Amino acid sequence: MKAKMDGILDRDEARYTITNIQRFATHDGPGIRTVVFFKGCRLHCPWCANPETWKPEPELFHDDSLCTGCGRCQKACPAKAIAISAGKAVISRELCTGCGSCVTACLNKAMEITGQVMTVREILAEVDKDRDYYQVSRGGVTLSGGEVFQQDPVPLLQALKARGYHTAVETEGAYGLEKLQQALPWIDLVYHDVKHCDGKKLKQFTGGDLEEIEEHLRYLKTTDVPVVIRVPVIPGFNQGDLEDIRFYVRHLGFEQMQLLPFHPMGKGKWHKLDRRYPYEQTPMMDKEILADFADEGTRIGGQ
Ligand code: SF4
Numbered sequence: 001m002k003a004k005m006d007g008i009l010d011r012d013e014a015r016y017t018i019t020n021i022q023r024f025a026t027h028d029g030p031g032i033r034t035v036v037f038f039k040g041c042r043l044h045c046p047w048c049a050n051p052e053t054w055k056p057e058p059e060l061f062h063d064d065s066l067c068t069g070c071g072r073c074q075k076a077c078p079a080k081a082i083a084i085s086a087g088k089a090v091i092s093r094e095l096c097t098g099c100g101s102c103v104t105a106c107l108n109k110a111m112e113i114t115g116q117v118m119t120v121r122e123i124l125a126e127v128d129k130d131r132d133y134y135q136v137s138r139g140g141v142t143l144s145g146g147e148v149f150q151q152d153p154v155p156l157l158q159a160l161k162a163r164g165y166h167t168a169v170e171t172e173g174a175y176g177l178e179k180l181q182q183a184l185p186w187i188d189l190v191y192h193d194v195k196h197c198d199g200k201k202l203k204q205f206t207g208g209d210l211e212e213i214e215e216h217l218r219y220l221k222t223t224d225v226p227v228v229i230r231v232p233v234i235p236g237f238n239q240g241d242l243e244d245i246r247f248y249v250r251h252l253g254f255e256q257m258q259l260l261p262f263h264p265m266g267k268g269k270w271h272k273l274d275r276r277y278p279y280e281q282t283p284m285m286d287k288e289i290l291a292d293f294a295d296e297g298t299r300i301g302g303q
Pocket residue numbers: 066067068069070071072073074088089105106107108109110111
């Protein structure tokens with residue numbers, strides 16, 4: 001009994017770097033859900049809506065529109081990572097350690113640390129707030145990112161299943177197969193990205209390795225865990241190749257597919273990280289233009 005209790009205590013102290021815990025989500029699995037966003041991803045998709053999840057460690061957001069150039073952050077920074085130029089703070093991303101001193105110093109809330117280390121116990125405290133909603137809506141908890149398998153999701157998944165919650169995981173397949181195999185007993189539903197079926201294009205745009213992704217998909221096919229394939233539809237990348245992608249997905253044996261129309265809603269976060277957003281001039285895609293692709297197994301948009 002004591003050994004079991006010790007195991008649970010150890011599990012509940014496992015630590016994760018999380019960028020956000022979003023309550024009342026309805027597009028990332030059945031029912032009402034809480035989505036936990038993991039930090040860290042090997043891919044760098046130029047359309048990414050969550051660029052703050054790329055690096056595994058906490059990072060600094062700087063909102064230029066709130067900055068008056070007062071210089072308080074510069075004085076507070078122990079790493080001398082801040083200069084004032086043209087009336088605005090300019091951050092050296094190489095020197096910044098993410099210590100957060102500038103966040104405290106800034107009276108205008110122009111600085112913010114994105115990414116927080118949380119234990120399983122702390123994550124559960126947030127997730128448990130909506131346990132009644134999960135029950136009435138047949139919802140649960142979805143782990144997303146970033147790439148969930150860049151960290152070890154097993155302790156958190158075990159804790160969620162111990163509470164009887166439905167668990168879903170969103171992944172892009174850029175991780176080791178072993179991690180998926182270890183976690184699968186505690187996963188009820190997998191959303192797996194297939195961004196392209198052309199390995200060269202996938203590598204060029206995202207850094208992803210199609211062979212590795214395919215290995216995970218083939219493994220998933222040997223299990224009884226339900227899988228929904230997700231395809232972000234991106235102008236100039238895969239919008240013209242959707243029939244080929246659907247053929248590829250079905251050839252691998254998957255029927256359920258969601259086409260997710262491009263949206264530029266992550267743009268502000270690219271700016272706050274001082275990164276150039278490649279789709280600055282690209283408008284949100286009207287999902288109606290994908291209507292012809294809808295069929296029994298293909299939905300337009302998430303669920
Ligand atoms: S303290 Fe805030 S407002 Fe002042 S320069 Fe720094 S970021 Fe800008």
